[in-house]
Amino acid sequence: MNEVPVRRSVPSEESTRHFDPILLPELHELYTARAARLRELATGHELEAYLRLAADVAQAQAQAQAQAQATVSPESRSNAVAVDPVEIARQGTWVTHLDTMLDQLIPGASPAITPHLDALRAMSTQARLDAGLALAQHQFHSVSQALAPFLWAAFSLDVALAARTVPLPVASSEESPSCPVCGSAPVASLIYKGTRQGLRYLHCSLCESQWHMVRAKCTNCADAGDLDYLSFDSTEAVVRAESCGHCHSYLKVISQEREPNAESVADDLATLVLDDAASAEGYGRTGLNPFALPDQDL
Numbered sequence: 001m002n003e004v005p006v007r008r009s010v011p012s013e014e015s016t017r018h019f020d021p022i023l024l025p026e027l028h029e030l031y032t033a034r035a036a037r038l039r040e041l042a043t044g045h046e047l048e049a050y051l052r053l054a055a056d057v058a059q060a061q062a063q064a065q066a067q068a069q070a071t072v073s074p075e076s077r078s079n080a081v082a083v084d085p086v087e088i089a090r091q092g093t094w095v096t097h098l099d100t101m102l103d104q105l106i107p108g109a110s111p112a113i114t115p116h117l118d119a120l121r122a123m124s125t126q127a128r129l130d131a132g133l134a135l136a137q138h139q140f141h142s143v144s145q146a147l148a149p150f151l152w153a154a155f156s157l158d159v160a161l162a163a164r165t166v167p168l169p170v171a172s173s174e175e176s177p178s179c180p181v182c183g184s185a186p187v188a189s190l191i192y193k194g195t196r197q198g199l200r201y202l203h204c205s206l207c208e209s210q211w212h213m214v215r216a217k218c219t220n221c222a223d224a225g226d227l228d229y230l231s232f233d234s235t236e237a238v239v240r241a242e243s244c245g246h247c248h249s250y251l252k253v254i255s256q257e258r259e260p261n262a263e264s265v266a267d268d269l270a271t272l273v274l275d276d277a278a279s280a281e282g283y284g285r286t287g288l289n290p291f292a293l294p295d296q297d298l
């Protein structure tokens with residue numbers, strides 16, 4: 001890895017063609033691919049143990065999702081309303097996913113992680129609900145940092161399941177900086193391969209939806225005049241930080257064209273060193289990673 005970040009000029013405007021404004025990736029497939037990518041990136045990584053733990057959590061989400069799906073009745077689908085994370089946190093169905101995930105995670109946990117999983121198991125229902133509500137409201141300071149990723153994973157699964165039972169919002173002409181389905185911040189933006197080759201979608205940190213945004217404009221303020229691309233290794237890096245001189249923020253762009261297995265949560269988590277470089281240049285992170293939640297309120 002080079003010491004000096006490499007810059008690349010703004011890519012040319014993509015051609016206009018038909019696209020889906022919102023995508024809802026199939027959850028079991030998504031979690032499984034995320035776990036596989038995290039394990040692939042973990043080998044030899046300085047955060048190897050944590051990337052492997054994140055992979056186990058994603059795999060536990062896949063397991064909890066499989067069990068939850070069987071309980072969703074046709075009635076609950078037809079009665080579905082818009083996705084409100086705070087309301088879902090209050091309803092507390094997500095606590096069941098947490099127990100299913102703990103069943104998966106506890107037997108194989110390392111001695112460093114076991115005390116955290118035991119603490120989660122021992123939490124009262126009320127304490128769990130309070131923590132879930134705090135996360136939904138981005139009051140990160142009030143939830144233990146060691147426990148937050150597990151709580152978020154279970155809560156996120158419930159919001160993701162809800163997002164897949166409601167009618168999609170009508171596409172707005174304004175491309176949104178936050179998720180049009182649940183209102184949460186993106187993890188990163190993803191440049192697609194295959195049939196959507198070259199299209200950019202932002203990936204939601206909570207409900208796992210993806211929403212389209214044209215390339216070569218700031219995902220936060222929509223300005224196109226002062227974008228820069230920061231990356232390590234080469235100008236063809238899989239992960240680049242797209243920084244905006246107008247609002248002084250950045251969001252990573254992750255390219256499946258350059259790495260077919262790339263996945264938003266995994267590739268963002270494995271490149272936190274790029275966040276250090278972007279913040280050293282004065283840019284603020286707009287992305288939110290479920291496995292690197294902030295320790296301060298948003």
Ligand SMILES: [Zn+2]
Binds near residue numbers: 179181183206
């Ligand atoms: Zn969302």
Ligand SMILES: [Zn+2]
Binds near residue numbers: 219220222244246247
């Ligand atoms: Zn901007």
